[in-house]
Each structure stands twice: as structure tokens, then as C-alpha cells.
Amino acid sequence: MSLSIPFVYHASYSQLALPSTHRFPTTKYHNLYQHALKQQLLFEQYRHTPTPISKDTLYTVHCPQYVEQFINGALDHKAQRRIGFPWSQELVTRTLHAVNGTRLCAELALDHGIAVHLTGGYHHAHYDFGSGFCIFNDLVIAARSAIDSGRADKVLIFDCDVHQGDGTATLTQGNPDIISCSIHCAQNFPSRKQQSDHDIALDKGCTDKQYLEHIQQILPYLIRIHQPDLIIYDAGVDIHQHDDLGYFSISNLGILARDKQVISIAKMHGIPLAAVIGGGYSRSEAELTIRHSQLLVAANELWASQY
Template identity: 85%
Template sequence: MSIPFVYHASYSKLALPSTHRFPTTKYHNLYQHALKQHLLFERYRHIPSPISIDMLYGVHCPQYVDQFINGTLDHKVQRRIGFPWSTELVTRTLHAVNGTHLCVELALKHGIAVHLTGGYHHAHYDFGSGFCIFNDLVIAAKSAIESGEVDKVLIFDCDVHQGDGTATLTQGDPNIINCSIHCAKNFPSRKQQSDYDIDLDKGCTDTRYLEHIQQILPYLIRLHQPDLIIYDAGVDIHQDDDLGYFSISNQGILDRDKQVISIAKMHNIPLAAVIGGGYSRSETELTLRHSQLLIAANESWLSTQ
């Protein structure tokens, strides 16, 4: 067996100005690298269809959903998202959000699955922010619960930025446990209240960071006994990331991903992983950082099959 994964060509087909900070090429680069290095195999690839509008309505304001799709959002609202509107952006968004939903379905069937985008945790009920338009993590979690496949979901968010949209969308929902491990002094400037917020200082090192992962994840599993973990494996924790302020090495990212995957497997909990944030002008370096998740999945999950 190999790791089932989700990828759609639209993920990297977003024309942006050369000065734009969003690394739109990284998804295609990671996909090609993973196939070349035999970290993933094409026959285990799953291609998402566009998400249904009703699923978006189930989490987001219908007016906001319709205005985004039709390109009629207020300029300030569109600007807060961070992307200029285009039909390519709509296509990419609808496929990417459904990709995380598909990733969850695959994880529940196979034990683990990876989505080569996702982690849009800054998307709130009626507005998007920080390159996030619709909150794929919450949509996928709610869908799994409403389908009756699971009773409780843990969203374990290790992106360097707090998942503020996930926090606001899951407040008061006892079936979705949201944990965000992030840099205290980083975007968003106004933090929201997750079920668990682990605020770490700028310059956090591998050792200190991994200690927190090792402590908090088993604790959350014991306390809440989730039936599914949705894992945001953001690599913007890297010491050379353009938008992160931690001092985590490539080895630190690999060790984190191994820890999370191993803990989930040890407790027999399906794990759906999204690659999350990562920002660098060096496409090669960014690909290597994100590929740590795939290396970890092969070493920590498949090696013990």
C-alpha cells in the first residue's frame, strides 16, 4: 500500500503578480517531487470535484459564498482575502476545499490520507483573510460528523499562524475540538479563542517545539477521545520562512510530523493531513520542507503496516 493523496491541477493554476507573496507553484512542485522521489504514487491519487454550494452554506454565510463565486464581493472584503478575484481563483477554491473533505473520507477508509493543499484556517463565517476563503478544516470536520461516520473530530493545527477562523467557526461546538499551536506575536494580530491555544515565543527551537507536541497531542486524545484527527502540517514554522518567526529546522519539521502521525497511529485514530502554510522565494527549499510530511507518513505509518 501507499499513502492515498488528493491533488487537483487547479491548485497551482492561479496567475498572480510576480511580487505576490503567495507561492502558488508549490503545490505542483510538491506533487512532481513526491512522484519522482516515490513518496507518493499516481495510482493512489484522488482528484476532487468542486465542493457543493450547500456544503459551503453549512459553514459560511450564504451571501458571502454567493458574492465570492459571482465576483461581487466588496473591494475591501476581497482585499482582506489577499487575492484578486478571478474565475481561476473560484475554480481552485472549490476544488481545494472539497479536496480536504475527500482527504477525510480517504483517511477514514485507509487510516491516513494527505491533501497537497488545504489548511485555510483564517476563513471566518462571512469573510476570508490571509489567503483563506472558505474554511476547509471546519467544513470537512462538520461533514464527517453529520454523515454519522464520526462523533468527535480533533483539528490539530500546527501552522505558525493561529487558526482564528477555525476558532470562531467551532466555538460552542462540542464535537469539534480545535487546538492551535502558533507563534504568539504573528498574524493575525487579534487572536480568537480556540479550545486550546498554545502560544509560543518567537525564535522557538526544535527541542522546545517538539516537547509541546509530545505533551499536548496525547493529552487531547486521552481527554476527548476523537474519532478523527485533521492535521494542519504547516511548514511556516521553518527558521527561514518568509512569514514565520520560529527557528525550526527541516529535521524539526520531520520530527514533528513523525510524532503526530505516530501518536495517531498508536491510538488507532484516522489522520487526514493538509500541508498548510509555507512561504519562501526558493521553490526548491519550500518543496523540501513540505515533503517532510510525506517522508514522515511513509516512515511512521507504512513502515509498520
Template identity: 90%
Template sequence: MLMSIPFVYHASYSQLALPSTHRFPTSKYHNLYQHALKQQLLFEQHRYTPSAISKAMLYGVHCPQYVEQFINGTLDHKAMRRIGFPWSSELVTRTLHAINGTRLCAELALEYGIAVHLTGGYHHAHYDFGSGFCIFNDLIIAAKSAIHSGKVDKVLIFDCDVHQGDGTATLAQGYPDIISCSIHCAQNFPSRKQQSDHDIDLNKGCTDKNYLEHIQQILPYLIRLHQPDLIIYDAGVDIHQHDDLGYFDISNQGILDRDKQVISIAKMHRIPLAAVIGGGYSRSEDELTIRHSQLLIAANQIWSSPS
């Protein structure tokens, strides 16, 4: 029985200076970290702190010129505007640690059965450009690293962020052992969808019942079809009915039920699960913390309980 969930966190995740009007909720990572410790959903002795990812690992998935230009601050204004951040050394530091954090989370999941990363899910990052607050694709990098370690043969990226994982879709096409599945709002960003291995397009206003029925059907099907050795789960909470950038009608209870479903199915099939918190946007920091904490509540209720 796993007594406490191993998790990954770095202080740089919330050390990004942005204008007060910026939509990216940079404070939410530190807020979630503090809330999780206070509520004893996570414990400091089971925290793992990532180092910065190496350029060599980034080169393995992304265009080396793009990698260099981002790190050196020489990407043109148009490319940075598409990413959605002003360039800064703090952004570089945050990015390199966050990307390696998901890779570390996957390693921990393979060792302990489950692990959580208190950021991650940068699924709009493509081979040679970033988009939608995503610079490098941590999901693909973590999956590829796990396969190259020799510990797994096939990885399923199960993406439940409200926005389609278009970067993951395009990058995964080059890796037959990485299976991409995106469950997203058909009418939301990005306007031009890419082709994942499996796309589930749900309409605006999707309710708890409809959403959870799709989760319950698709994940066991994908496991039977692909027999993955690791699941990387993007537990985005921008599916919430009051999310600033989401168009679904999912409640806090719906988020908890989704996370419990995903964790239960992975546990039942004895497949290690590496979870990243994904997207979530709200002017209310407290509400956002509660939404993201559902993943940690679910992990404690499901994975930490006796089989």
C-alpha cells in the same frame, strides 16, 4: 500494512495567475506533487481528484450571502484585499476544488487510516469573511462532513501552522463535536487572536527542542481528554527558521520530527489522520518543496511500516 499513502490533488491548485511580487506561493502545490511522484513518496494510482464543492456544503458553515458574492465576483474591494487575492474565475475554481479536497481527504483517512491533501489548511476563513489567503474554512467543513456522515462522533483539528487558526477557532465554537487546537507563534498574524478550544502560544525564536516537547505533551493529552474519532492535521511548514512569514527557529529535521510525532501518536491510538500541507512561504521553490515533503517522508516511515 498500507503500501502507499492515498492523497488528494487537483491541477487547479497551481493554476492561479498572480503578480510575480505576490507572497502566495501558487507553484508549490504542483512542485510538491511532481517531487513526491519522482521520489516515490506518493504514487499516481493512489491519487484522488476532488470535484468542486457544492454551495449547499458551503452554506452549512459559511454565510450564504458571502458565498454567493465570492463565487459571483461581487465581493467589495475591501473584502478581497483582506483575503489577499485579486478575484478571478481561476481563484473560484481553485477554491471550490481545494475545499472539497480536504473533505475528500478526511473520507479517505477514515477508509485507509491516513490520507494527505496537497493543499488545505484555510484556517483564517471566518463565517462571513475571508482573511490571510483563506476564503472558506476547509478544516471545519471537512470535520462537519465527517460527523454528518455518521462515521465519527468527534473530530480534533490539530493546527500546527505558525499562525493562529483564528477562523477555525470562531467557527468551531458553534460545533461542540469539533475540537480546535492551535499551536502558533504568539507574536505573529493575526494580531487579534481568537479563542480556540486549546491555544498553545509559543514565542518568537522557538527552537526544535522546545517545539517538539510541546507537541509530545499536548497531542496525547488532547486524545485522552476528547477521545476524537478523526484527527485533521494542519502540517504547516511556515514554522521553518527561513520561512518568509514565520518567526520560529525550526529546522527541516524539526519539521520531520514533528510530523513523525503527530503521525506516530495518531497511529498508536488508532485514530485516522487526515493531513493538509498548510502554510509555507519562500522565494526558493526547491526549499519549500523539501520542507513540505517532510510530511510525506514521515507518513511513509511511520504509517506505512508494520505496527
């Protein structure tokens, strides 16, 4: 088995033209990809490129009418505004590739023990509407696909983005084979929280020590009671103390320690881990790249000895 990390990336992830005042950092995916290759955290020969996801696969999780309206640019202004992006063909291309990228990442994790997707974590997407820069819920789609293909009986979505995965919560309610866990800031978006299978709401100003203690307690507990065949890990870095949209006080070292914890715990229990980079917002492209790269540093450090 190769000791290099299989990863998923498509050029369309950063090919989205937005107004200069828009707070969404479209460049971060390409920047992370280039940084990872330069620092030899990832290697081009282990890159997997997704195709656009099929409508039929989207229909397994989302309302067909909503799917058609988004793809054809027929959503009304209110619905498009709730998503947070102006509609464009580039947005459709990016979305279809990115959502399928997480599904592919899950397949690779089941094959190799671990895999990383250089985007993903669209946890605010609900059955028939998008929200908070999320159009289709790649986490739930990937989980559903792994189960429907017979490769997993139960999947744990372990969401460490600073914002609650409200779309994931609503989409997995009543689905005992997909377990949703969201560790988030209680006082952050969305204002109206939904009910995940497990919600850990932490207060503003949460420190490295407090945060890591929760991770160390909750993930082994979830594995013990649910015994998942796959973990889909949203490694959002908007928990960082200087994130534009986060209210925690987590350092770069805290992010690295979290990612090491999650990877180590998954391996210790012999559970494949599919990681997506999740949210992260900063006007400094260089700082954002470093924050997201902690996941890759952690995976490399633990890869040879653990998988």
C-alpha cells in the same frame, strides 16, 4: 490494505496567476506533487481528484450571502483585499476544488487510516469573510462533513501552522463535536487572536526542542480528554527558521520530527489522520518543496509498520 499513501491533488491548485511581486507561492502545490512522484513518496495510482464542493456543503459552515458573493465576484474591494487575492474565475475554481479536497482527504483517512492533501489549511476563513489567503475554512468543513455523514462523532483539528487558526476558532466555538487546537507564534498574524478550545502560543525564536516537547505533551493529552474519531492535521511548514512569514527557529529535521510525532501518536491511539500541507512561504521553490515533503517522508517511514 495497500501500504501506499492515498492523497488528494487537483491541477487547479497551482493554476492561479498572481503578480510577480505577490508573496503567495502558487507553484508549490504542483512542485510538491511532481517531487513526490519522482521521489516515490506518492504514486499516481493512489491519487484522488476532487470535484468542486457544492454550495450546500459550504452553507453548513459559511454565510450563504458570502458564498454567493465570492463565487460571483461580487465581494467589495475591502473584503477581497482582506482575503489577499485578486478575484478571478481561476481563484473560484481553485477554491472550490481545494476545499472539497480536504473533505475528500478526511473520507480517505477514515477508510485507510491516513491520507494527505497537497494543499489545504485555510484556517483564517471566518463565517462571513475570508482573510490571510483563506476563503472558505476547509478544516471545519471537512470536520462537519465527517460528523454529518455519521462517520465520526468527534473531530480534532490539530493546527500546527505558525499562524493562529482564528477562523477555525470562531467557527467551532459552541460546537462540542469539533475540537480546535492551534499551536502558533504568539507574536505573529493575526494580531487579534480568537479563542480556540486549546491555544498554545509560543514565542518568537522557538527551537526544535521546545516545539517538539509541546507536541509530545499536548496531542496525547487532547486525545485522552476528547477521544476524537478523526484528527485533521494542519502540517504548516511556516514554522521553518527561514520562512518568509514565520518567526520560529525550526529546522527541516524539526519539521520531520514533528510530522513523525503526530502520525505516530495518532496511530498509537488508533485514530485516522487526515493531513493537509498548510502554510509555507519562500522565494526558493526548491527549499519550500523540501520542507513540505517532510510530511510525506514521515508518512512513508511510518506507513508500512503503523497502518
